[in-house]
Amino acid sequence: MATDLTAPTGGSPRRGAPRLGDVLWYLLMTALSLIVLFPVWMTIVRALSSPIPYLRNGLPPYPVEVQWNVFRSAWTEGDLARAFLISTVVTLVITGAQLVTSVLAAYSFAFLRYPLKKLLFALTIATLLLPIEVTLVVNARTIRSWDWLNSIQGLSAPFLATAFGIFLIRQAFLGIPGDLRDAAMIEGYSHWRFMWRVAVPVCRAPVAGFALIALLSAWGQYTWPRLAVTVSDWEPLQTRLASLAVQNIDRSNIGFAGALIAAVPIVVLLIVFQRQLIRGLTAGAVKG
Amino acid sequence: MSMGVPRVEGRAAGAAAKGPRVREALLGYAYLVPAFVVFGIFFFYPLGRLVQLSLFDTRGVFANQRQEFVGFSQWWDVLGGEEFRSSLWITFQYVLFTVPAGIVLGIVLATLAHRKMKGIKFFQTVFSSTVATSVAVASVIFFALINPEVGYFRNISWLSWLNTENPDTALLAVSVSSVWQNLGLTFIIVLAALQSIPDDLTEAATLDGFGPVRRFFRVTLPLLGPTLMFVVVVLVIFAFQAFAQIDILTKGGPQGRTETLVYRIFTIQFDDVNTAAVMSLGLFALTFVITLFQYGMLERRVTYGD
Incomplete structure (x- = not known):
């Protein structure tokens, strides 16, 4: 449904219902992007977290006790x-x-x-x-x-x-x-x-x-x-x-x-x- | 084209006919001086000095104070020794772990991203983003992932490759950081090559009834040949020079299983400069042969392509 709205305005090469191949392509590209970006995300997590609490929490994939002033x-x-x-x-x-x-x-x-x-x-x-x-x-x-x-x-x-x-x-x-x-x-x-x-x-x-x-x-x-x-x-x-x-x-x-x-x-x-x-x-x- | 020449020669003809030519030669040499001063001090002199250090025993308290000519004996000691052979093997393994994986991933991502789709710019940006990292930055990033004590993968058994219980996977763990770091560069180069292939070529292949797989292997891949050779050269050289990864991620451990040649040279040079000199020359011989071989192949492929 969403593609019906975007396809005509977007100048996409194909119109109408999305093809299965295209959907799979988007899924694959998104998954690959997440894999490529994951190390960067973890670096941001480590930069923003307070080091000791982060370790105590068992190294989660999200920041712990965020310190926004770390860059300063x-x-x-x-x-x-x-x-x-x-x-x-x-x-x-x-x-x-x-x-x-x-x-x-x-x-x-x-x-x-x-x-x-x-x-x-x-x-x-x-x-x-x-x-x-x-x-x-x-x-x-x-x-x-x-x-x-x-x-x-x-x-x-x-x-x-x-x-x-x-x-x-x-x-x-x-x-x-x-x-x-x-x-x-x-x-x-x-x-x-x-x-x-x-x-x-x-x-x-x-x-x-x-x-x-x-x-x-x-x-x-x-x-x-x-x-x-x-x-x-x-x-x-x-x-x-x-x-x-x-x-x-x-x-x-x-x-x-x-x-x-x-x-x-x-x-x-x-x-x-x-x-x-x-x-x-x-x-x-x-x-x- | 010959308009300017008579005037220059005409002016010179009267006096010494050699004058302008001598001046041109002097200018030619003069323009080379700055570069050759640097090459002389930091490239040619070190090479000679390395040969000297490899033939003399200078393990005195001060360099140049105690020098004993020992001929090639240090060469045989080092090249036949366990240390050199193990770090050589580790360096080769590093090439094997990083180069093929890097090439294949680069081709796969570039092929996937070589489509006219909505949002393609976003994906292309993501895939090329790791080109913004240096080796040190990429290694620090992976330190947060693979370090056995404070790395995220510590908790995930099938990804905790860097640990003391199983030193066999340590080098593989370090290799992943290099593959990731080089991905952006490989992706950009391969994508640029893909985009330079004219559409009519692939369209003609499609009209001839080539399916996407056959089209890729029979048309696209051969056309990428020279580019891929170039990428291989670059990645192999990167792998041979691997140092920051080891220095930051493992310090050569566990049990010396990640001591690449450059890392070994770095660590022993203060204690034993003669051994370090022989190893440096060994590294030189190796990179020399490989680069010559690869550039030879590259040249042939490129002239083929033209």
Whole structure:
């Protein structure tokens, strides 16, 4: 009956009584959605509940003795504000540096001619085969020897350049029509000016896609901060919320609130830059 | 296209004809400097240093103070040792538990959500939502579910996989958190690929009398090939790098049954940097071979597709 009312106005492909297949589809999709969202619901429950009463009540799937001010106290007591700030600064430093180093190197590989270019490009691509986990042990010693433990520069340094960005942006640069370059040459553009005034703006879609991926991965880092930081004052958000949630049971609600807080900036990015992000995520899938 | 070239060359021809070319080369190198400083310090130097650490015994009080060349003996000790082999096996198991399940679930959800129905945007948003979580956030979320003392599943016997009585299911329990976390990414990528398949192709298959199942396996799935290869590469690399999950959920336990290679390297590096170096190089060799293999396959598939 309800579908009789909605079908004509909704512009649904089919009219009339709902088909059994469609009903089953809705049931299935709803069930799957509930399964996917259940872990998030339980995190909200744990964030809002007072930790000890919640445990005493035998871990129910609903909040116990709700504390609405948990997000505010997470911000102050849990020092999540400081961790959030550290994460924000490190993420912006890494993303900004990766953009600059990638654009420069990509431009060099795409437009300039010089000996040994092939070899240097191969070396660049070779770093893709070297995950940070392999170099962890030595990099931690390097940072320590520079006295960069517990610092913004220590958290950022190994990530200031990435072959992934160089590769993606080079691919985009190679697609720039020759006419455009020649026109710029006639206008007397220097390489520097052509790079920033023409090449990057023309390739803004792939560059933005890469920037978003860089933001996401810098924000989500966990392994390197576990080594580069030894005091809780310098913990970025990801390691801070984990230690809060796991280590101290009567303050664990703050950690769970932190997990929700850490997801917020990404959700905002996702909503605002949905299209660019999908392009960035699928860039490697279509053209390797 | 050649309009600009004569002017540049013409200006140079008078003086040293090599001038602009040298300048271009210098500029080319200069633009590479920032990236290569980072690569040099944090990629190439560590690789060399790891080789050195693996060939020398530096287990002195201070690094570089006591160094004894021991050749490959540490290699044989580590690679033949129980510790390395068990964490290698656990890492492989982690790949087996997370990658196929992640791919299949991604395909199923994306196929289900690739329909023009009312409310489809809502379901698509829900399925892609886990892309907003980092590994640490997803692990903390699953800590609330699977922790044997304070996790919700503690009360549900068929879901309490993480416990000391039965360590066999511990890794599986951790894997679920990774599958869940990667679901959003896989879903988005597969759905985008599905949407890029032209409707006429599937319609033509329907006209040819293909049922939905046959249409999926004979038309859709082959067209998804390159995309799925890419997703496999990404998921395998994620699985090899698994660390936060272990660090937050199990600390390697129970009975060392969730000690992946990266977690093992992380824990022993302070006590025994030489063993950690050999294990790091082992991890490198492994990821190297797998990535090359996968990109090789990917390349072939992609050129096929074009």
